[in-house]
Amino acid sequence: MTVALMWEARAAEGRGPELLEWARARTAELARPPLRSELLRAPQDRVLVLTWWDAEYDAGLPELPEPDAGLVTRAVHRWRFESLGPADG
Secondary structure (H helix, E strand, O other): OEEEEEEEEEEOOOOHHHHHHHHHHHHHOOOOOOOEEEEEEEOOOEEEEEEEEEOOOOOOOOOOOOOOHHHEOOOOEEEEEEOOOOOOO
16 A cells, blocks of 8 residues: 655745755655655745655654744644545546
């Protein structure tokens, strides 16, 4: 089974580039490497990290931590999904 973890945060005013680099560095430091990872950004200095794992849905997996409170405007949002394969298949 493939499990996807989503981690999303919104940077404090003017700190979007810093949050993006923080997330990139934390992804590289995960206790073990995911099958795949992707880093995305959106308006309002939001940063999204997706990681894919060969694991059961409820497996204990390495996750990105909470950034320092001054770097973000709110608590990080996290979601876990089971991959069902390509949308067109």
